[in-house]
Amino acid sequence: MKRAEVKKRVAANGGRRMxxxxxxxxxxxxxxxxxxxxxxxxxxxxxxxxxxxxxxLLAARRLGIIDEIATDPALAVKNAELVLLAVPLGQTxxxxxxxxxxxxxxxxxxxAGSTKRDVxxxxxxxxxxxxxxxVPAHPxxxxxxxxxxxxxxxxxxxxxxxxxxxxxxxxxxxxxxxAAWKLAGMRVITMHAADHDRVFALVSHLPHVLSxxxxxxxxxxxxxxxLFSHAGGGFRDxxxxxxxxxxxxxxxxxxxxxxxxxxxxxxxxxLSLLRGMIAAGDGQGLEARFAAARAARAKxxxxxxxxxxx
Amino acid sequence: MKRAEVKKRVAANGGRRMxxxxxxxxxxxxxxxxxxxxxxxxxxxxxxxxxxxxxxLLAARRLGIIDEIATDPALAVKNAELVLLAVPLGQTxxxxxxxxxxxxxxxxxxxAGSTKRDVxxxxxxxxxxxxxxxVPAHPxxxxxxxxxxxxxxxxxxxxxxxxxxxxxxxxxxxxxxxAAWKLAGMRVITMHAADHDRVFALVSHLPHVLSxxxxxxxxxxxxxxxLFSHAGGGFRDxxxxxxxxxxxxxxxxxxxxxxxxxxxxxxxxxLSLLRGMIAAGDGQGLEARFAAARAARAKxxxxxxxxxxx
Numbered sequence: 001m002k003r004a005e006v007k008k009r010v011a012a013n014g015g016r017r018m019x020x021x022x023x024x025x026x027x028x029x030x031x032x033x034x035x036x037x038x039x040x041x042x043x044x045x046x047x048x049x050x051x052x053x054x055x056x057l058l059a060a061r062r063l064g065i066i067d068e069i070a071t072d073p074a075l076a077v078k079n080a081e082l083v084l085l086a087v088p089l090g091q092t093x094x095x096x097x098x099x100x101x102x103x104x105x106x107x108x109x110x111x112a113g114s115t116k117r118d119v120x121x122x123x124x125x126x127x128x129x130x131x132x133x134x135v136p137a138h139p140x141x142x143x144x145x146x147x148x149x150x151x152x153x154x155x156x157x158x159x160x161x162x163x164x165x166x167x168x169x170x171x172x173x174x175x176x177x178x179a180a181w182k183l184a185g186m187r188v189i190t191m192h193a194a195d196h197d198r199v200f201a202l203v204s205h206l207p208h209v210l211s212x213x214x215x216x217x218x219x220x221x222x223x224x225x226x227l228f229s230h231a232g233g234g235f236r237d238x239x240x241x242x243x244x245x246x247x248x249x250x251x252x253x254x255x256x257x258x259x260x261x262x263x264x265x266x267x268x269x270x271l272s273l274l275r276g277m278i279a280a281g282d283g284q285g286l287e288a289r290f291a292a293a294r295a296a297r298a299k300x301x302x303x304x305x306x307x308x309x310x
Numbered sequence: 311m312k313r314a315e316v317k318k319r320v321a322a323n324g325g326r327r328m329x330x331x332x333x334x335x336x337x338x339x340x341x342x343x344x345x346x347x348x349x350x351x352x353x354x355x356x357x358x359x360x361x362x363x364x365x366x367l368l369a370a371r372r373l374g375i376i377d378e379i380a381t382d383p384a385l386a387v388k389n390a391e392l393v394l395l396a397v398p399l400g401q402t403x404x405x406x407x408x409x410x411x412x413x414x415x416x417x418x419x420x421x422a423g424s425t426k427r428d429v430x431x432x433x434x435x436x437x438x439x440x441x442x443x444x445v446p447a448h449p450x451x452x453x454x455x456x457x458x459x460x461x462x463x464x465x466x467x468x469x470x471x472x473x474x475x476x477x478x479x480x481x482x483x484x485x486x487x488x489a490a491w492k493l494a495g496m497r498v499i500t501m502h503a504a505d506h507d508r509v510f511a512l513v514s515h516l517p518h519v520l521s522x523x524x525x526x527x528x529x530x531x532x533x534x535x536x537l538f539s540h541a542g543g544g545f546r547d548x549x550x551x552x553x554x555x556x557x558x559x560x561x562x563x564x565x566x567x568x569x570x571x572x573x574x575x576x577x578x579x580x581l582s583l584l585r586g587m588i589a590a591g592d593g594q595g596l597e598a599r600f601a602a603a604r605a606a607r608a609k610x611x612x613x614x615x616x617x618x619x620x
Contacts, residue, residue: 090593140542160540202528203541207548209588210520213580215603218512220580228610230470231513232450234551238517241544242607246600253588253596264585268578270523270530275574278519278563283400286563290556293525297552300538 003079009045019044019180023070023080025095027051027060029142030112031086032151035065037184040153050076051087060148074102082176085111089251092119096126103130108173110135114200114248115256116164116193124166132170135177136193138162138200139186144243157185164193201259206267208249209260211242313389319355329354329490333380333390335405337361337370339452340422341396342461345375347494350463360386361397370458384412392486395421399561402429406436413440418483420445424510424558425566426474426503434476442480445487446503448472448510449496454553467495474503511569516577518559519570521552 010018022038024031027049038044049066050073051057057069070076077083077099085095092113103109109130113119116136123134141159143150161181165174178188191199214235218227253260277285316330332348334341337359348354359376360383361367367379380386387393387409395405402423413419419440423429426446433444451469453460471491475484488498501509524545528537563570587595 140540143543159542162540199537199540202531202537203545207524207544209584210524210581211544211548212600212603213577213584214517214520215607216599217576217580219602219606221512221576224606227509227512228606228613230450230472230509231610232469233453234517234521235513236611237547237550238521239603239607240547242600242603244600244604246597246604249600250593250597254591254593257588257591261585261589264581264588266527266531267523268581268585270527271520271574271578274519274523275571275578278567278574279571281564281567283560283564287556287560289526290522290552290554290559292529293522293549293552294554294556296529296534296538297525297549300541301546303538 006045006079013042013045016042018042019081021046021048021080021082023048023050023076023083024066025050025073025076025083025085025099026087026091027057027066027148027151028086028146029150029155030139031084032060032065032148033141033153033155034084034086034112034139034180034184035060036151036153037156038180039064041183043180043183048076048080056148060151063148063151065148065151073098077102077104077107079104080107082180083107083109085109085113088245088248089113089115089118089255090247093122093126096122100127100130103127103133106133108133108135108176110137110177112137112139113255114138114204114252116162116196118255120164120166120193131166132168133173135169135173136164136166137177137181138164138196139181139184141186144241146245146248154185156181159186161186161188162191162196163188164191164196166193197256197259198262201256201263202266205249205252205256205260206263208241208244209253209264210267211239212249215239215242316355316389323352323355326352328352329391331356331358331390331392333358333360333386333393334376335360335383335386335393335395335409336397336401337367337376337458337461338396339456339460339465340449341394342370342375342458343451343463343465344394344396344422344449344490344494345370346461346463347466348490349374351493353490353493358386358390366458370461373458373461375458375461383408387412387414387417389414390417392490393417393419395419395423398555398558399423399425399428399565400557403432403436406432410437410440413437413443416443418443418445418486420447420487422447422449423565424448424514424562426472426506428565430474430476430503441476442478443483445479445483446474446476447487447491448474448506449491449494451496454551456555456558464495466491469496471496471498472501472506473498474501474506476503507566507569508572511566511573512576515559515562515566515570516573518551518554519563519574520577521549522559525549525552 006020022044047066048068048070060066320328332354357376358378358380370376451466
């Protein structure tokens with residue numbers, strides 16, 4: 001779409017503030033749902049999508065998620081007021097390097113990565129003077145599905161957006177990004193990047209590794225077909241997230257390596273404690289640990305339900 | 311109920327075979343649902359419930375799950391054609407010892423325990439001559455809820471009943487037990503007890519320990535409230551079964567100790583392999599393991615859905 005047309009559309013939006021052009025790198029579950037949420041609120045005039053899979057971009061355009069497909073990252077960001085990087089973490093540096101020289105002077109860049117310290121380090125290295133207009137963010141939402149076809153406008157509704165601004169981050173940039181995610185229904189929480197990475201290593205990255213490991217263990221047994229035939233509801237729930245994107249989780253594991261290794265160390269200690277109790281026949285010890293877990297989880301669920309019915 | 315009345319009711323059942331008196335030890339989720347399923351099919355004339363919690367037994371009677379509460383195990387089994395032990399595994403031996411001298415000459419005894427070798431060993435030790443009429447069984451169904459109030463007639467519908475008969479087990483006893491569970495909607499599968507215990511250590515007991523361990527790890531962190539506040543859907547699913555009965559799972563861990571320790575050892579090896587890959591930054595290795603897990607799980611789910619829509 002021509003720049004003039006985008007301007008006309010923004011001006012005609014009944015006086016309500018509207019983004020002109022939004023460029024989305026990675027039109028998958030997260031990028032695609034962000035696009036749909038903003039379109040639903042009539043909060044953006046034009047969306048350009050960039051990605052590795054032509055088939056996925058065509059599907060995204062056909063589904064009305066994006067308006068235009070760009071094959072050249074430079075052209076994609078040229079007129080963009082906001083650029084969202086929703087690519088697997090391993091591609092973040094490359095995309096930043098590609099777009100940095102072509103960003104408009106006041107363009108704001110943000111991301112949706114599951115880890116923050118490494119994304120910030122890359123932004124500092126590759127975005128140059130635009131680093132102050134980069135807003136590190138992590139929308140806490142998702143399913144084990146991936147791709148544009150999995151996207152839906154309400155994915156973020158009632159969920160948390162974690163932003164981890166650095167001292168250089170411009171207030172204006174931060175406002176623009178949080179305003180967009182708030183329109184998608186998110187609650188904004190500010191954290192330090194290192195704090196974010198530790199917390200999500202424990203509550204999200206570790207659980208994914210545990211889930212993948214359990215399926216791999218069973219799949220590696222000589223009689224795996226028989227084992228799977230007897231697996232029930234507990235196994236199903238525990239391994240739901242083992243259906244997640246291998247590439248995305250490979251990147252998360254590498255990007256958040258130290259915090260994840262620390263979380264894994266803690267888990268292995270816990271497991272070793274329980275193993276010791278089982279080996280020693282320490283029923284009292286086991287029951288106490290299990291009861292503590294049940295109580296802690298019940299307390300969490302109760303609190304959750306009373307907040308937003310998640 | 312008087313014995314004559316039970317006989318009259320059985321005779322009046324339109325010519326269809328009906329159990330006279332069924333005694334259930336432990337009227338919880340499993341025992342209660344078995345009662346409801348048989349009542350729904352008009353397959354039993356009279357149900358006597360025995361248990362540790364008076365409140366639970368009163369609720370069971372009020373809800374029509376049982377017809378009579380017995381406080382004396384001897385009286386409870388006196389006229390019973392079938393006796394179901396649905397107590398936590400740790401109580402099995404005691405109950406067997408209590409009922410053995412009072413069983414009717416042709417009474418059949420069965421259980422619903424999650425492990426089989428230990429139950430069989432106890433039955434051999436305590437049931438004496440009635441051992442040939444003991445049918446070790448494990449209905450593969452349940453939720454993380456417990457107690458009579460959680461019971462419902464369709465809990466077993468479309469699920470598997472594993473029976474692990476011993477060489478001494480009478481065919482007549484086996485038929486009586488499997489016929490009752492089939493009426494509840496179950497598919498009967500025969501396995502060796504040791505095989506059962508290994509399979510369920512891997513697909514059920516291990517996942518429960520993993521789930522409890524994850525909650526305990528987070529609950530043990532100094533900032534656990536903050537951590538829980540950021541936990542999302544993955545964590546919720548992974549820890550659903552950490553809401554299960556601590557007593558039941560303590561007993562399962564102890565009863566199936568060697569098979570569970572072996573399963574844990576395998577899991578710790580798998581985890582250690584993944585940890586090594588994370589530490590070494592082996593992205594290719596990680597992605598391959600994660601992709602294998604995703605593929606194995608997808609294959610399992612597909613097969614499951616095509617069988618019975620579980």
